[in-house]
Amino acid sequence: MDKSYSPNKLAALWKQAQELCDKNKLEDALELLTPICSEINDSEYISFLNLAGLIALNLDKNEIGFSWLLKSYKLDPKQVEVNYNLSIIYENKKNYKSAVGHLSKALDLDPRNINCLFNRANIYETLELYEDGLADISKLIRLEQSADVYNLYGLIQNGCKNYNQAINLFKRALDLDPDNIEFMNNLAISHKDNGGLNQAKNILLEAIKINPGVALTLNNLGLVYEEANQLEKAVEYYRKSKDLQENFANSYNLGIAQLKVHDYKNGWKNYESRWEINSFKLKMIRTKKPLWDGSECRSILVWGEQGLGDEIIYSSMLNDLKTYCDNIYYACLSTKTISLFKNSFKKIKVLAMDEISNDDFFDYHIPVASLGQFFRLDAGSFEKYEKYLFADQDLKNKLKEKFNKPLIGISWRSNASVSKNIDLKEFKKLIHPNYQMINLQYQLTIKEKKELNSLGIKYLDLELFDDIDTAAALIDCCEFVITASNINAHLAGALNKKTFLLSASGVKQFHYWMSPTSNSLWYPSVQIVNQQKNGNWARDFELIYKQI
Incomplete structure (x- = not known):
């Protein structure tokens, strides 16, 4: 510290800065404190840094405020308030790791600090780290039972899928703040997630x-x-x-x-x-090249952006590009599809996403689903559909040698949502004397293998999850495929196999399984079987049996 700053002068400056703050003359206070803050190099005078930092933050001079508070922290890391304020700055920058770090340091110093517990739990909820959030909010609720605390507790319980607990917590929050629109929305969403659509609707209509x-x-x-x-x-x-x-x-x-x-x-x-x-x-690729605008061009890179099923269904539009561009590249988001796509799109250069080291080889780029805005603008644009995926014929022929009857392939489970799943025992109703039923379900459990054996349904010791080529070849061996909404439905549709897609009642479906006819627009060979009675497939399976 410069020797010109005597204790008396420092005391006078502090008093003057406080008076300016009391009069809301924050700019003047910051101007007064800036010279001394620049001189501080030990922890004895960090109160000046802290005050200047808070004033700057109040003036929306966030970087200045951040610099003074960070300097204060470096001189003395064991300050609860400084750690708390730094965490807010980092949170606003979406640097959640640093924000949590400072909150954790503050809580090491003051484990019962309500603001720090609340903010750390709130960040955990934002990051969907619900178990960590649950630990903090469980401590906090013993210290403070405010509407905001109940609301945050509800959000965390909802994230943990403890919907009944979440509903009760949001109700507690609303008892304390009855017309809070945010709380009403959160309560409605918990009811929706818990299957209570009418309750959710009524709460939201009341909020309106x-x-x-x-x-x-x-x-x-x-x-x-x-x-x-x-x-x-x-x-x-x-x-x-x-x-x-x-x-x-x-x-x-x-x-x-x-x-x-x-x-x-x-x-x-x-x-x-x-x-x-x-x-x-x-998932957005890094490139300075422009997005394709639908005009003719010399070269274009199309790139995968979502899950395997989406990558397969939207790749149906790749062949539409051929009339616009001579040099088409497709970057697979998943390496699982590379071999299958190379075998299917002979005039398109298929590569892995990590092979894109630069953007010198293409003029335009576009994410694969965005092709829809050019090529799928009405129901008529789906009519020119042609089979576009082709299984490895050698692999298919080797698999076919294992069977002496036509095949019906089945799968009953989706990793995306258990609500789409069908009880394996239901497929007993579809066993047909003229066909061999074969398993297409990937990642079989020991219980499922035993159940398949008891039903007389054949399964091969094949890798059907990571080896898409084998899965496609096995599906291509089938006369019919009967499946839940999963990767097999997409493969069967793209291979143009007669397929029955089992769509459970009350389950939210992807847009591409919503069709004005019984068959999918995207995959004409896929018949969408909408469950007629919730929880009961008997009538639906009877209708399928009549068609095989």
Whole structure:
């Protein structure tokens, strides 16, 4: 510290800065403190740094505030308030790791600090680290029973899929703050996730009566209607939400709903807002080349962006590109599909995503699902469908040698959602004397293997999850495929196999399984079997049996 700053002078400067703050003359206070903050190099005077840092933050001079608080922290790391304030800055920067680090240091010093416990639990909830959040919020609820604490506790329990506990916690929050629209929305979403669509709808309609100008409420009501398969109502409320306050969430939801009702022109346009969602952003390739705009070009890179099923279904549009471009490259998001795609798209250069070391070899690029805005704009654009995936013939022939009857391939489970699953025992009703039933289900459990044996359904010791070539070859050996909504449905459809897709009642379906006819627009060989009675496949399986 400069010797010109005597103890008396420092005391006077501190008093003057405090008086300026009391008069709300924050700019003047910061200007007064800046010279001394620059001179401080030991922990004796860190109170000046802390005050200057907080003043700067209040003036939205975040980097200046951050620099003074960080300097204070480095001089004395054992300050609860400084660690807390630094955590807020890091959280605003979405640097959650550093934010949690400072909150943890503060809590080591003061384990019962309410603000630190709340903020760390809140960050854990944001990061979907629900078990960590549960540990913090369980401590916090013993110290403070405020509406905000109950609400955060509810969000964490909902993330843990403890829906009944979440519902009770949101109700406690609303007991303390009855007209809080945020809490009402959270309660409604918990009811929706718990299957209580009517309760969710009624809560959201009540929230709209209290305040009709909240875009989140309208968006969530759209989610409820979509879950209930009332798609026109879902579109209506997503659109109202977007008109009120456009954001990527309501635009994306509107796009999906519009695709489900076959409003492809608007649906694809709104679906592009997915690139504002973090999970999609992470898959965006790094390139300075422009997105393809639908015009003729010399070369284009199309790249995979989602799961295996999506990669397969949207690759149906790759051949449409041939009239626009001579040099087409396709980068597979999953290495599992590379060999199959190379065998199927002979005039397209198929490569792995990690082979893209630079962007010198293409003029334009486009994520594969975005081709829909050019090639799938109405039901008629699906009519030119042709089989586009081709299994390895040598592998297929070797597998065929193992059977002496025509095959019916079955799979009953989806890793994406247990609600799509079918009880394996149901397939006993489809055993036919003229066919051999063969397992297509990947990642079999020991219990499932025993059950297959007891039903007389053949399964081979094959890798059907990681080895897509083998899965495709086995499916291509089949006369019929009967499957839940999983990768097998996509492979069978792309191979143009007669397929029965089992769509359980009350289960939210992807837009591409929503069709104006009984067969999929995307895969004409796939017949969508919508369960007629919730929890009971008897009648549906009877109708399938008559067709095989």
